Amino acid sequence: EWRASLVASLRARLRRCVACASPTSSYCKLPALAMSNHLDAKGEQYALLAPDKDEPDSTSGKRSAMVTTGVYCAVMCINGGMVGAFGPSLECFQRSTGLTQGELGSAVLQNRLAKLGGTIVWASYASLLQRSSGNKGLRLNSHVAMAANLALLAAGCAVLGFTTSGLTLQVMMLFSGASYGFTDSACNMLTLWLWQDDARRQRSSVALINAFFTVGAFVTPMLVAGSLHYLNDTVWPAFHSLAALALVSAAFLLRLASPTVPKADVVTDAVQELEMEVVDDESSMDAPGVGRKSSPGTGSKRKGKVSDGEMDAVEGAGCIRCCRRWKVAILMFMTAVIGFFANGCEHAVATWLSAYGVRRCKLSEETMAIMTSNYWTAMATGRLVWALCSGIVPSAWPVLVVNGGCCLCSTVLLAQTSESMLWLGALGVGVGVSSTFPALITLLPECNVEMQPARMATLQLCASAGEMLCPFFLGIIFQFRRYEWFGPVNFWQQAFSLSLLTAVWISMRFTRRSSAP
Numbered sequence: 001e002w003r004a005s006l007v008a009s010l011r012a013r014l015r016r017c018v019a020c021a022s023p024t025s026s027y028c029k030l031p032a033l034a035m036s037n038h039l040d041a042k043g044e045q046y047a048l049l050a051p052d053k054d055e056p057d058s059t060s061g062k063r064s065a066m067v068t069t070g071v072y073c074a075v076m077c078i079n080g081g082m083v084g085a086f087g088p089s090l091e092c093f094q095r096s097t098g099l100t101q102g103e104l105g106s107a108v109l110q111n112r113l114a115k116l117g118g119t120i121v122w123a124s125y126a127s128l129l130q131r132s133s134g135n136k137g138l139r140l141n142s143h144v145a146m147a148a149n150l151a152l153l154a155a156g157c158a159v160l161g162f163t164t165s166g167l168t169l170q171v172m173m174l175f176s177g178a179s180y181g182f183t184d185s186a187c188n189m190l191t192l193w194l195w196q197d198d199a200r201r202q203r204s205s206v207a208l209i210n211a212f213f214t215v216g217a218f219v220t221p222m223l224v225a226g227s228l229h230y231l232n233d234t235v236w237p238a239f240h241s242l243a244a245l246a247l248v249s250a251a252f253l254l255r256l257a258s259p260t261v262p263k264a265d266v267v268t269d270a271v272q273e274l275e276m277e278v279v280d281d282e283s284s285m286d287a288p289g290v291g292r293k294s295s296p297g298t299g300s301k302r303k304g305k306v307s308d309g310e311m312d313a314v315e316g317a318g319c320i321r322c323c324r325r326w327k328v329a330i331l332m333f334m335t336a337v338i339g340f341f342a343n344g345c346e347h348a349v350a351t352w353l354s355a356y357g358v359r360r361c362k363l364s365e366e367t368m369a370i371m372t373s374n375y376w377t378a379m380a381t382g383r384l385v386w387a388l389c390s391g392i393v394p395s396a397w398p399v400l401v402v403n404g405g406c407c408l409c410s411t412v413l414l415a416q417t418s419e420s421m422l423w424l425g426a427l428g429v430g431v432g433v434s435s436t437f438p439a440l441i442t443l444l445p446e447c448n449v450e451m452q453p454a455r456m457a458t459l460q461l462c463a464s465a466g467e468m469l470c471p472f473f474l475g476i477i478f479q480f481r482r483y484e485w486f487g488p489v490n491f492w493q494q495a496f497s498l499s500l501l502t503a504v505w506i507s508m509r510f511t512r513r514s515s516a517p
Contacts, residue, residue: 064256064257065194065195067256068190068194068256068259069191069194069205069208069209071249071252071253071256072187072190072191072205072209073208073209073212074212074245074248074249074252075146075150075183075187075209075246075249076184076187076209076210076212076213076216077212077213077215077216077245078150078153078183078216078242078245078246078249079180079183079184079213079216080212080213080214080215080216080217080218080220081216081217081219081220081238081241081242081245082153082157082176082180082216082220082242083180083216083217084216084217084218084219084220084221085220085221085223085224085235085238085239085242086108086111086173087221088221088224088225088228088235089160089224089235089238089239090104090108092228092233092234092235093169093235095233096163096164097163097164097165097166097169098166099166099169103166103170106170107169107170107173107174108173110170110173110174110177111173111174111176111177111180112177112464112467112468113177114173114174114175114176114177114178114180114181115177115178115180115181115184115464116181116461116464117177117178117181118149118177118178118179118180118181118182118183118184118185119181119182119184119185119457119460119461119464120181120457120461121178121181121182122181122182122185122186122189122453122457123185123453123454123456123457124453125140125142125145125453126142126185126186126189126453126456127452127453127454128140129142129261129453130261130262130452130453141258142186142190142258142259143253143254143256143257143258144253144254145182145186146182146183146186146187146250146253147250147251147253147254148250149178149179149182149183149186150179150183150246150247150249150250150253151246151247151250152175152176152178152179153175153176153179153180153183153242153243153246154242154243154244154246154247154250155172155175155243156172156173156175156176156179157176157239157240157242157243157246158239158240158243159172160172160173160176160239161234161235161236161237161238161239161240161243162234162236184213184460185456185457185460187209188206188209188210188441188456188460189451189453189456190258190259191205191206191209192206192441192442192445192451192456193259193260193261193262194259196259196260196262196445199442199445199446200390200391201391202442202445203390203391203393203396203439203442203446204387204390204391206390206438206441206442207383207386207387207390207435207438207439208387210383210387210437210438211380211383211384211386211387211438214379214380214383214384214434215380215384217376217380218376218377218380220238220242223237223238223241224238262450327447327449328449330504331443331444331447331449331504332444332455332458332459334500334501334504335440335443335444335459336458336459336462337462337496337497337500338400338404338436338440338497338500338501339436339437339440339459339460339462339463339466340462340463340465340466341466341470341493341494341496341497342403342407342433342436342437342440342463342466342497343433343437343463343464343466343467343470344466344467344469344470344471344493345407345411345429345433345466345470345490345493345494346379346429346433346467347466347467347470347471348470348471348473348474348490349375349414349426349429349430349490350372350375350376351471351474351475352471352474352475352478352486353368353371353372353375353426354368354369354371354372355478355483356414356478356483356486357371357422359478359481359483360417360483360484360486361417361418361419361422362417363419363422367419371422371423371426372426374423374426374427374430375426375427375429375430376430377430378426378427378430378431378434379430379431379433379434380434381431381434382430382431382432382433382434382435383434383435383438385434385435386399386434386435386438386439390435390438390439395446396439396440396442396443396446397443397505399435399439400436400439400440400443400501400505401498401501401502401505403432403433403434403435403436403439404432404436404494404497404498404501404502405432405498406428406429406431406432407428407429407432407433407490407494407498408491408494408495408498409428410424410425410426410427410428410429410432411425411429411487411490411491411494412425412487412491413425413428413487414426414429414486414487414490414491415484415486415487415488415491416487425487429490437463440459441456441459447508470493473489474486474489477489
């Protein structure tokens with residue numbers, strides 16, 4: 001009787017699930033369907049269950065997960081330190097290697113492109129991890145791959161600290177960029193896998209590791225400045241410190257167990273299997289001279305006929321899958337757009353704020369240097385606050401809306417020529433963009449959509465594209481001396497992303513209420 005009970009359970013909840021899994025809803029609870037305890041004719045269990053968890057509530061399991069998260073924080077601190085140390089070290093690199101500013105600029109661009117390549121490599125490796133999770137013959141370890149990249153990063157940092165060869169400098173920046181892209185993507189994805197059973201801890205842990213990235217970018221420029229002043233115009237202490245931290249982190253990763261790779265979406269797979277079974281049954285009845293195969297004790301009840309309940313279940317299951325695909329597509333488009341404009345605004349303001357203040361507002365270079373430093377301080381403070389509060393807030397949606405509104409109002413102030421308004425605008429943008437990207441990473445899991453490696457790579461590639469293209473576009477505008485466009489360009493970017501975010505959020509809340517029983 002297991003199948004009849006299965007179809008009855010699916011049919012009873014199907015209308016509510018169809019509305020729940022619509023393209024604008026994120027609250028589909030399909031895994032909670034009462035399908036888990038039915039047995040087939042052969043005595044095998046037909047289960048529709050979430051992947052088994054490795055007892056995350058145990059004390060030892062939580063302690064191990066917290067230690068692993070701490071190591072990920074150290075890795076992100078190394079990545080942020082690399083980004084923060086490059087800028088202040090360029091003048092020293094030019095003097096020690098003899099490269100021109102154009103050649104150094106090309107090396108920095110190659111570093112960023114290599115970072116994109118590392119992101120793609122990690123996405124491919126993580127997809128292979130998921131596909132081979134049940135294959136005992138193929139053993140892949142994410143921590144071993146991260147340790148290898150950290151070793152490569154440590155070698156690059158050690159060489160960058162004392163090299164006098166321009167070619168060696170360019171090659172090491174290329175390798176360090178690839179390692180940076182690989183480990184940055186790996187830390188975010190593995191943190192989601194590590195806390196896949198706890199949405200609040202997942203959100204707070206992602207916020208924490210991204211906060212440590214900002215801490216690294218904040219500390220290493222001070223180390224570079226101190227070494228330039230006190231150690232005879234050298235920058236090796238900052239890079240050698242990063243190399244040592246990378247080796248220590250690699251050693252810890254080799255001793256820690258990798259997070260459990262989540263299995264495929266068993267909901268979709270089981271619904272597809274049910275659909276194929278019903279279609280096969282119907283085909284067998286349509287064939288001439290072929291009777292319906294039934295299990296013992298059920299033939300008199302089924303009477304060789306596919307019930308209306310089964311056919312309704314099949315049609316509803318197909319509708320659910322179609323609507324869920326649209327939902328995933330809409331959410332991915334929204335997160336990619338917001339990530340592009342948020343990171344683009346962050347780096348565009350950081351790059352051109354000083355030039356805008358000097359050229360348009362007639363402020364001194366010293367004043368704008370202090371303002372830029374306080375802009376990064378505001379962003380670092382915002383990320384630390386989000387890391388502390390992310391486990392308290394029930395959802396990332398309101399946070400993203402507040403961040404978008406803060407950026408929108410702050411970019412209006414950036415269009416003013418008053419020094420006080422410029423100060424408020426710079427600090428407001430720093431706070432507004434601080435927690436947007438960490439919140440976006442956990443938004444899909446919060447919406448019951450698995451953050452697959454390809455989706456994570458798409459989000460990070462869009463954010464990295466924003467980092468490169470938005471400052472480049474503003475640079476072209478400044479080349480034509482249209483400095484007054486600095487505020488409006490950033491304003492309309494934030495207005496578009498905030499409108500998209502608000503529309504999707506409101507429609508999801510409306511659909512959730514309308515589909516409630």
